[in-house]
Amino acid sequence: MEDVRHVLQLITRRFGFLNKNCCSVGGVDVSLIQSHILYEIDRQHHPSMHQIAETLGMDITTFSRQVQSLIRKKLVKKSPSDQDRRVYILELTTEGKFVAAAIEQQVQDYLTQIFSHMNEFEKETVIRSLKLLNASMEKTGVCCS
Amino acid sequence: MEDVRHVLQLITRRFGFLNKNCCSVGGVDVSLIQSHILYEIDRQHHPSMHQIAETLGMDITTFSRQVQSLIRKKLVKKSPSDQDRRVYILELTTEGKFVAAAIEQQVQDYLTQIFSHMNEFEKETVIRSLKLLNASMEKTGVCCS
DNA sequence: TCTTATACTTGCAATTTGCAAGTAAAGTCA
DNA sequence: TGACTTTACTTGCAAATTGCAAGTATAAGA
Numbered sequence: 475m476e477d478v479r480h481v482l483q484l485i486t487r488r489f490g491f492l493n494k495n496c497c498s499v500g501g502v503d504v505s506l507i508q509s510h511i512l513y514e515i516d517r518q519h520h521p522s523m524h525q526i527a528e529t530l531g532m533d534i535t536t537f538s539r540q541v542q543s544l545i546r547k548k549l550v551k552k553s554p555s556d557q558d559r560r561v562y563i564l565e566l567t568t569e570g571k572f573v574a575a576a577i578e579q580q581v582q583d584y585l586t587q588i589f590s591h592m593n594e595f596e597k598e599t600v601i602r603s604l605k606l607l608n609a610s611m612e613k614t615g616v617c618c619s
Numbered sequence: 620m621e622d623v624r625h626v627l628q629l630i631t632r633r634f635g636f637l638n639k640n641c642c643s644v645g646g647v648d649v650s651l652i653q654s655h656i657l658y659e660i661d662r663q664h665h666p667s668m669h670q671i672a673e674t675l676g677m678d679i680t681t682f683s684r685q686v687q688s689l690i691r692k693k694l695v696k697k698s699p700s701d702q703d704r705r706v707y708i709l710e711l712t713t714e715g716k717f718v719a720a721a722i723e724q725q726v727q728d729y730l731t732q733i734f735s736h737m738n739e740f741e742k743e744t745v746i747r748s749l750k751l752l753n754a755s756m757e758k759t760g761v762c763c764s
Numbered sequence: 765t766c767t768t769a770t771a772c773t774t775g776c777a778a779t780t781t782g783c784a785a786g787t788a789a790a791g792t793c794a
Numbered sequence: 795t796g797a798c799t800t801t802a803c804t805t806g807c808a809a810a811t812t813g814c815a816a817g818t819a820t821a822a823g824a
Contacts, residue, residue, distance in 0.1 A: 475734075479726050481749045483658070486631045488756045491676055507780095513628070524802060531636055533782055538804060540780090560789045560802040581624050584759070589620075591755040603748030604626045610736040611633045614729070652811095669771060678813055683773060685811090705771040705820045 499576040502569075507532075508544060512574045515550065515564050522561045523552075549573055644721040647714075652677075653689060657719045660695065660709050667706045668697075694718055 490506070497504040504512065507530075514526050527537035541564065544550040549570035555561040566574060589597050635651070642649040649657065652675075659671050672682035686709070689695040694715035700706035711719060734742045 475730070475746070476727070478730055478746060478749065479723070480662070481746075481753050482630075482634055483655075484753050485627075485749065485756065486634050487676070488753075489627055489631055505780095510628075517625075522802080531632070534803070535783080535805085536781060542804095558790070558802085562803075578624070582621075585620070585623055587759050588752070588755045591758050592751065596751060599744065600748040600752050601620070601623060601626075603745040604623065604630065604752075606737065606741060607733070607745050607749075608626050608629050608633075610733045611630065613736050614732050650810095667771080679772070680774085680814080681812060687773095703771085703821070707772070 497577065499573045502547060502549070502573055504547075504549070504573060504577075508540060509574075509577055511537075511540060511544065512549060512566065512570060512577070515566055516571070516574045520563045520565060522555070522563060524561075526564060544570070642722065644718045647692060647694070647718055649692075649694075649718060649722075653685060654719075654722055656682075656685060656689065657694060657711065657715060657722070660711055661716070661719045665708045665710060667700070667708060669706075671709060689715070 497506065497509050510530055511526060514529050515521060518525060518529070523537065523541065524534065527534045530537070532540075541550060541552065545552060548567055551565050551567050551570075552562045553565075555563050589600075592600065642651065642654050655675055656671060659674050660666060663670060663674070668682065668686065669679065672679045675682070677685075686695060686697065690697060693712055696710050696712050696715075697707045698710075700708050734745075737745065
């Protein structure tokens with residue numbers, strides 16, 4: 475039990491590294507945080523700025539500027555909401571989707587590689603365990619909707 | 620399998636948040652990276668600068684300055700090696716150990732809380748799974764000795 | 765001894781950060 | 795309606811963090 479922290483630390487670190495190294499797609503460079511932003515915009519259906527910042531636990535001002543940077547790179551589009559004109563709706567541009575998909579592919583390749591060291595039973599156990607762990611973390615609160 | 624990335628992302632994020640929030644101990648503020656540095660210095664036996672920087676995948680110049688900051692906070696001590704005088708050996712001061720232990724305690728409390736949502740069997744399965752995942756990641760390479 | 769490699773530090777310029785203070789649009793309530 | 799509050803987002807600014815290039819000092823190899 476004492477080494478759970480260490481194992482989690484290592485997993486987190488390795489997974490973070492992966493993201494860090496994977497973010498240059500066809501001439502476009504994307505930072506780790508930016509890849510997370512792309513990922514979340516892709517997942518959530520036409521989210522607002524606030525929603526994504528909240529999900530990622532980022533300061534809204536920092537987030538605002540990161541989005542500006544992504545817009546400059548033509549990966550994200552920001553349009554005022556019809557319902558509430560204070561709100562901006564985010565979506566990926568075609569190129570943004572392309573970059574997000576390329577990153578996704580690299581992550582999936584890595585995951586496939588990792589799981590290739592396990593048999594089917596182990597793989598399913600591990601995946602079920604990760605989901606259970608995540609669910610328990612969610613119950614405990616602390617963060618992340 | 621497609622959602623493994625997402626689950627890992629969430630676990631990573633939650634675990635990162637924990638660290639982010641836990642780093643104020645008795646008037647001393649420590650950043651997330653600094654808490655990782657303290658943690659690794661504590662784990663490794665009289666490590667060199669290079670060793671810790673490598674472990675954490677940090678640029679050595681960035682690391683050098685982070686250590687300076689930790690020395691200013693009196694949490695870390697740096698002494699030249701006897702064997703190789705280019706090398707500096709790092710260790711925690713008494714106060715550094717205290718801070719590291721306090722952070723450790725908070726993390727353990729959080730982990731205990733998380734696992735309280737599981738029965739004994741689930742808990743053991745999850746822990747075994749995490750270790751297996753970590754081992755597979757290690758085999759795959761990418762990072763982190 | 766000369767050269768190369770390693771461990772670490774500093775200068776510098778670019779990026780990233782969060783707070784405080786701003787604008788602008790909703791929502792609330794007398 | 796009109797005055798207050800709240801929410802969503804942006805900008806100014808100063809501090810912290812980054813990595814590269816260039817430095818010092820020691821060690822190791824030929």
